[in-house]
Amino acid sequence: AFADGALTAGQVATIAPITGEEQRAAAEAQGVDLGAVDRALTEVAQSPAHERLAQAVHHYLEALDPDGVEPDPTEGRRLSIAKHADGSVTGRFDLDAVGGEKVQAAIESIVQANRPQGDTRTRAQQNADALVQLCDNQLAAGSLPTLRTVKPHVVVTIDVDDLADTDTTGPAAARTGFGARISAARARWLACDATISRLVMGPGGLPLDVGRDKRVVPPHLRRAVEQRDGHCVFTGCAAPTHWCDVHHLREWVADQGETSLDNSALLCERHHTKVHHGFRVERQPGGRWRTWRPDGTEILIGTPLLV
Known part of the structure; x- marks a missing residue:
């Protein structure tokens, strides 16, 4: 043949x-x-x-060989991650049937729980977003093994001048814990709902002073935002509160937006990213949330969420 x-x-x-x-x-x-x-x-x-x-x-x-020894399924498992120049990663994994079933079940649960009306993502995009959300949830839960007494989390280091200079995106101004270089704009987005630490560096590159960690959104305020919003407020999305970040409607760095209930909104990881890339959410006096695309058109139920 x-x-x-x-x-x-x-x-x-x-x-x-x-x-x-x-x-x-x-x-x-x-x-x-x-x-x-x-x-x-x-x-x-x-x-x-x-x-x-x-x-x-x-x-x-x-x-x-129906009576042969059952092989150890973990022996063939592989996961490799390759990092590119811009900090993005490409991965490949090989799993046995049971391991693969567990991964598929976990990702499918996120995909099926987050199917907003008008979603135009491909299945591959949905799976990728679900994987990031799954990791986001696990990191936020605080139940992962500690790394040298510290709970695992995303670490970003940026010079204070680059953080405060909101007139430029600041390419490659920030460095992540695994060595990727990201823009100052992306670092400011991550800082929207994060813990901030101040380090004063000396001329020899050694820390002279280390300030206390400060939570941008304190726990009591997060509880109030969760109680008010109930889920992601992006039109058409109902992602639960434990998937969400607390977003500053007026950015606390760029626009000196205060950290308060009136200036806060719950957004899932994907839609928080969208809002920092031109989309806009706004709470009406009656409590209803509305969402606008970058071109100024409003997203309504029954219309495509993303363009």
Whole structure:
């Protein structure tokens, strides 16, 4: 079939393990017609269900040794993360069936719980947003193992002048804990709901003074915002409070916005990002929240949320 151009080299490589010495010996001992198996797998490879070829080969090989020792599924697990020049990352993981099921179940729970009306994201985008939200939730819960007595969190270091200079985006002005360089604008967005620490550096690059950590949004104010808003206030989104950041309607750095109930809004990670990229939310006197796109048009239920 391969010689005739009906199969790809990749499909041949997928089927090839059935012809290994041990596999052929096991097939002969059990009276298996290897030619019939070969033809059946070739048919699968040429059928509309060709994406299941690897699964079919796996089932056949398992059937050759039904009483064999169950392999340790954790031995084959792999996760690699490659970092690019702009700080973005590309990843690949290989998981066994049970590990993969757990990951899919966790991501699916976030995807299905956050399906605002008019959502135009692809499934790949939904999965990626769900993965970030899942990590965001876990970090916020404070239940992850500590790192040298400190709870794991996102760390960003930025010079105070770059933080305060709101007239420019400040490319590569801030550094994250894992070494990525991000803009001052992005650092200001992260600082919207964060803990701020002040360090005074000497001419030799050594810290002269370390100030106390200060929470931008204190716990009592967050409780009040959660009680008032109930969920993400971006039109069409109902992400629960524990997914959300407290956003300053008037930015506390750029616009000297005060940290108060009137100047606060609950926004999930994705929509908090959108609001810092041109979208706008506003609370009406009667308590209703409204959302506008960067072009000034209002987002209404039943219209696409993003453009």
